[in-house]
Amino acid sequence: MFPEHFLPSSRLALSVPLLFTLILSQQTSGHCDLIKLKAGGEIRGKLQKLPSESGEARIIETLTGGKITVDAQQIEFITNRPLSVEEYESRSKSIADTVDAHLELANWCSENHLISQRHAELEKVLLLEPDHSKARAALGYTNRDGEWMTRDELMRKNGYIKYKGRYVSTAELELLEKNEADLAEERKWFKKVKLWLSLMNSNNAQLQQEGLKNIQSINDPFAVSALARLMGKHENYLIRSLLVTTLSQITGDKPLRPLAELALSDPVQAIRESALQALSRRDVSQAIVYFIEALKNSSNLIVQRAGKGLEVIGDKSVVPELISALVTTHTYRVRVPDTTTTYSFGTNGTFGNTGVVLPPDIEAGLLAGRYPNGVIVLPSQQPKIPMRTISVKHNHQNEAVLSALQEITQQNFGYNQRLWQLWWSSTQNKAGIIPVVQ
Template sequence: MYPEHIFPNSRLALSVPLLLTLFLGLQVPGQCDLIKLKQGGEIRGKLQRLTPESGEIRIIETLTGGRIAITSQQIEFITNRPLSVEEYESRSKLIADTVEAHLELANWCSENHLTSQRHAELEKVLLLEPDHAKARAALGYTQRDGEWMTRDELMRKNGYIKYKGRYVSTAELELLEKNEADLAEERKWAKKVKLWLTLMNSNNAQLQQEGLKNIQAIKDPFAVSALSRQMGKHENYLVRSLLVITLSQITGDKPLRPLAELALTDPVQAIRESALQALSRRDVSQAIVYFIEALKNRSNLIVQRAGEGLGVIGDESVVPELISALITSHTYRIRVPDTTSTYSFGTNGTFGNTGVVLPPEIEAGLLAGRYPNGVIVLPSQQPRVPMRTVSVRHSHQNEAVLSALQEITQQNFGYNQRLWQLWWSSTQNKTGIVPVVQ
């Protein structure tokens, strides 16, 4: 019926060179359809509208002017993207892995208004040359005390957070979010909670029970601030566990932030899990924002916990953020012998240059993201030679983030962020021409 070629099911695959040929044959502005095939290939061009005569056959006009017919059963998804994105992907596959080549492509991205792709190329520059000043500046980094930091990281380090586009202290944030009547109510609770915690810490069993009973009975949302401030970082894990139970019985949005902080940062796994379960039983639309923000945390450990949390309490609205956090880069400061060599993670996952290797337990900890960013890790046996501190940047594949994506979407593209982004784009396509054939 059709003069175009129909791919057999058993041999359906397009090579990268063929895709590049299909794309590079036509360089015009506009939009382009991308068909992802179930057996691993891609076809790019302009998808023709379905007609009653076409049945299960989809026709796509390639960027070189040819026409290809494909059965709907062979298609995994279809999405639509600007041609400039297609050209970027083609160029990125062809360039050399050098600082100069990535900088040149980053400039091309800037000229074509491809912001995220430009950032990706600049990040590749930093992998090759971590102290490249122009790339750092373009990505918004500044150098403080020998360490590169973004403006957000610098402000957070100085105790400021962003509120409606400007940086404020945590104390100022509380004032901005509350009126005087609210603050007066919270001050009353601060005195009560402090007194009851003191009773719980006494040597008198009767007073201990009195303090415990009073805290367990709290249900007023205005008590949340005092509870979280005085119990959230308490050295006794039983007190923090009591905080989770107490917050769980308070209605409204006020308990969401402290419960999220416990789920993300508490050192005791049982407390993190109970806080997460408490959140999962509520309307968490307001709490999700704390986990999304944590996906950008400097500590890979917090990123993993955020992914786990979103897998439990998240919905499809968090998919783009999870895709962006599938692979994250983190910086570690490590003491090494003072040589002229450059230190970095090797392709086999080891750290160091020839003749200099960290102890296995240190390497394993870094690779697993167990060390907070900025920590200085000292080798167990320091050689009697001059030492210096170096910054090492390592990219982590975040298993918890991938699990969250799989749980929410029932899809699995592994750590291939590009395929995830293509699939997500296809689900958001409102043109009505996207077939989903299982």
């Protein structure tokens, strides 16, 4: 016989359906424990201490005062969260999907110091009213020439990136990272690499071989800057392939950035893959930052490549960034008839309220993120009508990012970011990790 509230494996499967969730019904302070069940539900409350011999069950006192004993084999993981987070989730499920309701909940989140949840509610406001100025301002957007941009986006658009808390140009960044002696050594290599590339481009076979042989023999880290600048964007893919080979034989951290850039942005798949393999054979702790930054790229294509790169690198420290990038929103510029004020991108390839249907190849390209700068769709065989360019947002589920998470963690919660975050919290919060007998 089992104790009155004990739920063994067989009975639990019958008594607890896929949605076994106890809703927060009273306000208390502090934290509470959350048990994630393998069957799909959740139990919230306070775990009770058990005798050491009671290793096959966990007793949890729910937020309403009742006690439930759960077979440990039915537990996916256990974590500990602030009660304010529990209350937020209860509130978010019950409010109306209106601008005012989401704004009110965003203000509540601010009062309770729930930063990411406040951000999520403000984003929901923008889904309902894209030009809501207060929500935009709260999220750090600025309206420039009719387009909303964050400060980082605005500065990047003007050619600046953030370095140690301030914005600098890419040229200034290089100077900040190098001293004068290093720059002098690098300048010497610019002259040499430029000369050898010109030899490779000559009509004399002997000179071509001389130039090729000299570049293939480079192993000095100070040559990396010249190699990357003169060969990284070369129109001849064979030159870019040679760059990967040459960088691969240079020791140290200097080759990491150009290899990462090739792995993320080169148009030739074979070059991207060879650059990624070259990185995987190194200590890439310094290169990870480039792939993490690429997870936030405006092009979904780059986001997917970053996910693939992080899967190959296999460093578990990037799990939080991968979770955040499971679903990303991207904006596309599309030319449409100027007949209405509201447009939305539907899963069936149409723009809401317009009757405009995208050609199948264009629709597929948008969904796959192959048009990072948008696409202009002109109607065929129709009378001339006023046209305008609009911004259309689309949420992408990033398969490569999910694959990276599955490979690195050996877990699979699909595209459910919340479950991933709960699981990750359970592995990181030492006080919240509860041994579970499998």
